[in-house]
Amino acid sequence: MKLKLFLFIIPVLVSCNIESNEVNCNVLKKTDTKYSIDDKLFTGNCLTFKNGVTTESRKIKNGLHKKTIGYWDTGEIKYTGGVKRDSLNGSYREYFRSGKIAKKGKFKMGYYEGRWKFTDESGRLLRITTFKKGKIISEINKN
Template identity: 35%
Template sequence: LMQKNTYENGMVSGRLTRWHPNGNKELEEEYENNLRNGLAVYYNQEGQKIREVNYKHDTLHGSYVEFFASGHIKIEGEYKNGLFHGAWKWYDEDGVVLGEGNFERGNGTQTAWRRDGTLLREITYQNNQKHGVERHYNEEEKVEKEIINRKNEPRETEN
């Protein structure tokens, strides 16, 4: 058995569970009328949880969390109608915050740091895509590289 789900009026409704070929669980998703709706949990081939997300009418909506194999949180944030929304955080395996972002319907900025706390990069987003100036910093926190992102066609400049 590789997948188990229920149908209602010819459409997937309720929980869908799928297994990796080795028998470990791959995913559990909630469906309503053939659309993902509610919590979805994804697992790697070893059976460890790697991601928990929420859907509304087959679109990311609500909390989003990725995990390291250790179980520690790697990324956490929120989606609203498929777009980054609210506070986001990126962590290393020890739980140290390496990045933060703040978004309003897919628009916002992300800042990342090295483990020692020095600034690594700053990225602006528009409609969930990198847009505008993306700055990368050296260990002295001086701009090392700038990338101009427009319509998913980055142009790099060196300093």
């Protein structure tokens, strides 16, 4: 019994000692595409604000911006996306205020890439658009 209790308590104590590394993005220094604080590459989350409300959260690892999450002024998620070299890259989702998906697809170095789905607020598919380097290759309207 003591061993089980010990095995339960240790992870809890260790997790309590993990420092949350969340800062205002304004305190970070940006050089090229790397973020640092006190001359050390930053790892953690930085937040941007407008009128005291969080507008964006950026996940940064070893100074590199890896993911971004935007928020509506009500706190709900507005968009999520991967980041590479400070450009949207990889999976991206944008949401209506209701929380339903407005559009989803992938970015490649800041450009729409591949197949994107666009929906209305009820979730009904409006169109599927295929992009290459940000230019429309084909579009299928579902109206």
